[in-house]
Amino acid sequence: MPTITLSFDLNNRLKVKKDKANSYDSCIIYDSAENKNFLDKLHWQNKDYDCYIDYHSNHTSPDLFLTWDALQSAEKTEALTSLLDLIEPYLINISYLKFNQTDYVYRFRNKKERNTQIYKNDRNIIYQSQLCSTIKAIRRIKEKISNDPITLNFGAVEYILPSHFGFCLGVQNAIERAYETIANYPDRRIYMLSELIHNPFVNNDLNKRGLKYLQTDKGQWLDADGKAVVDMSDISALWNQLKLNDIVIIPAFGATHEDKIRLIKKGISLKEFDATCMLVEKVWKAIKKHSEEGFTTLIHGKYYHEETKATFSNALSYGPALILADIEEAKLLGSIIMAPKEAKRKLFDKHFINRCSPGFNPDTDLEKIAVVNQTTLLRNLTIEIINYFRELIIEKYGEANRREHLWDNEKGDTLCYATQVNQDALIKALSTDLDHALVIGGKNSSNTYQLYQICARQSGEKAHYIQSEANIQSIDTINHYVYSQSGDNTEQTRPFINTELSTETHANGQPKQKKPVRILITGGASCPDGIIQQVISKINEFFPKEELRSMESVLDELNEIKELEESKNG
Numbered sequence: 001m002p003t004i005t006l007s008f009d010l011n012n013r014l015k016v017k018k019d020k021a022n023s024y025d026s027c028i029i030y031d032s033a034e035n036k037n038f039l040d041k042l043h044w045q046n047k048d049y050d051c052y053i054d055y056h057s058n059h060t061s062p063d064l065f066l067t068w069d070a071l072q073s074a075e076k077t078e079a080l081t082s083l084l085d086l087i088e089p090y091l092i093n094i095s096y097l098k099f100n101q102t103d104y105v106y107r108f109r110n111k112k113e114r115n116t117q118i119y120k121n122d123r124n125i126i127y128q129s130q131l132c133s134t135i136k137a138i139r140r141i142k143e144k145i146s147n148d149p150i151t152l153n154f155g156a157v158e159y160i161l162p163s164h165f166g167f168c169l170g171v172q173n174a175i176e177r178a179y180e181t182i183a184n185y186p187d188r189r190i191y192m193l194s195e196l197i198h199n200p201f202v203n204n205d206l207n208k209r210g211l212k213y214l215q216t217d218k219g220q221w222l223d224a225d226g227k228a229v230v231d232m233s234d235i236s237a238l239w240n241q242l243k244l245n246d247i248v249i250i251p252a253f254g255a256t257h258e259d260k261i262r263l264i265k266k267g268i269s270l271k272e273f274d275a276t277c278m279l280v281e282k283v284w285k286a287i288k289k290h291s292e293e294g295f296t297t298l299i300h301g302k303y304y305h306e307e308t309k310a311t312f313s314n315a316l317s318y319g320p321a322l323i324l325a326d327i328e329e330a331k332l333l334g335s336i337i338m339a340p341k342e343a344k345r346k347l348f349d350k351h352f353i354n355r356c357s358p359g360f361n362p363d364t365d366l367e368k369i370a371v372v373n374q375t376t377l378l379r380n381l382t383i384e385i386i387n388y389f390r391e392l393i394i395e396k397y398g399e400a401n402r403r404e405h406l407w408d409n410e411k412g413d414t415l416c417y418a419t420q421v422n423q424d425a426l427i428k429a430l431s432t433d434l435d436h437a438l439v440i441g442g443k444n445s446s447n448t449y450q451l452y453q454i455c456a457r458q459s460g461e462k463a464h465y466i467q468s469e470a471n472i473q474s475i476d477t478i479n480h481y482v483y484s485q486s487g488d489n490t491e492q493t494r495p496f497i498n499t500e501l502s503t504e505t506h507a508n509g510q511p512k513q514k515k516p517v518r519i520l521i522t523g524g525a526s527c528p529d530g531i532i533q534q535v536i537s538k539i540n541e542f543f544p545k546e547e548l549r550s551m552e553s554v555l556d557e558l559n560e561i562k563e564l565e566e567s568k569n570g
């Protein structure tokens with residue numbers, strides 16, 4: 001088959017030329033011998049072609065490249081107009097064409113490659129914690145033999161920290177990328193699509209360094225002062241002010257196709273500043289794989305969460321998809337799968353019409369299903385949904401045909417192991433004797449809320465969800481976030497440390513030696529270590545100095561443990 005090659009630069013602009021009538025025309029190379037990046041078969045100007053893409057570095061090319069938006073309003077030949085129509089559906093593929101099934105946009109870096117100093121080098125206290133870094137160093141040595149929690153003995157108060165807590169690799173990578181971008185491009189305007197991660201302290205710090213958000217986590221467009229604009233045509237919306245050389249960082253949750261296409265059309269380079277976590281991308285790859293085999297994607301996730309929205313939008317490019325919030329919705333869908341043909345459509349429209357891909361057909365699109373999930377949900381909940389559909393499919397089609405109708409993901413889920421490790425370590429730490437449990441993280445952080453739920457099941461109202469030390473009002477009062485499905489969280493003032501409880505008496509009425517107050521502390525995947533240490537310091541302030549051991553002595557003790565573990569490991 002004959003081939004055509006189109007040239008794009010790194011800003012997603014198409015190479016064009018002017019014809020004699022001063023209209024823009026396509027700049028196609030026919031039957032090139034150097035084709036590498038296959039796009040698709042295209043039928044153009046009454047002929048079939050294999051279409052390839054060639055990439056040019058912006059800095060070296062003297063050629064004329066135009067953005068998609070500029071081409072739309074420019075005078076152009078009919079041939080170019082029809083070509084643009086043909087390749088418009090491929091805009092995202094063109095941008096990421098060099099990646100194959102085993103490549104990731106932003107792979108986790110190993111220890112040597114990582115650049116943590118980029119956000120620690122200016123005494124930024126939210127990232128600094130000697131306590132947490134020593135605990136994590138001990139954990140790394142012991143990783144293979146134990147996930148026991150660590151107890152920090154401050155005398156009157158003890159803190160129990162699970163073996164795994166806080167920043168995951170995806171978040172660390174995204175933060176490093178943001179700080180590196182600020183450092184490397186001082187002359188360019190830098191934006192984030194929305195919150196880089198779900199932590200207000202990290203986002204505010206980046207904001208102070210000049211980064212601006214294009215939109216809220218709910219997708220509302222913002223102006224330069226961070227205020228939501230009512231009308232998307234409003235010129236003050238930052239989206240409407242983007243220029244070719246601007247940088248837009250895509251957060252760890254990824255971005256919807258609509259947002260990516262909007263950026264591509266404006267000539268914004270995508271993959272260079274795409275901080276999508278590779279575990280989120282792994283879910284997208286799983287969707288591509290099962291969709292190619294004809295399975296409909298069922299996404300277990302919160303429909304208002306950015307990651308679920310991005311995953312849903314990604315799934316649409318491969319086939320039918322639908323979002324399920326929980327096991328109750330899974331059972332509703334199950335009743336539709338089992339319902340007679342004449343009842344399916346009505347039931348489906350009643351419950352899922354706003355949660356599915358356009359044109360979803362419940363008669364045919366529910367015959368082969370595959371479950372994926374928002375990476376940070378509780379493992380048990382996703383497993384429960386997968387098990388439910390397994391039983392249902394066996395009932396409907398028989399065990400022998402199960403794999404024909406339910407995608408068999410080898411691991412049973414597409415959860416993030418970082419979240420899982422934090423959850424498992426927390427469950428282990430909760431098995432000790434505790435007076436309170438504090439879960440620290442952004443109040444809109446899904447994985448932090450999952451950690452809180454684990455604590456609340458064990459400790460009830462002694463488990464508190466906080467963002468920072470600012471939530472601790474006094475020794476006996478704490479402001480706890482009540483998480484809501486809509487994301488509009490409220491605060492609840494609760495009793496905190498009851499000093500009376502920590503004093504017991506002997507039978508003769510003499511006071512026993514005071515028992516230390518025991519507080520479990522963990523942080524969600526977007527919680528910087530510095531905030532954990534600030535919470536510890538704030539609580540310590542409530543205790544008389546003479547009843548407390550110093551931070552230095554606790555650190556010395558931790559370093560001794562570290563040295564001991566190192567010597568055991570040779």
Ligand code: SF4
Pocket residue numbers: 168169170171252277278279280375376416417418419447525
């Ligand atoms: S929680 Fe998991 S999926 Fe989310 S950013 Fe971190 S590593 Fe990636």
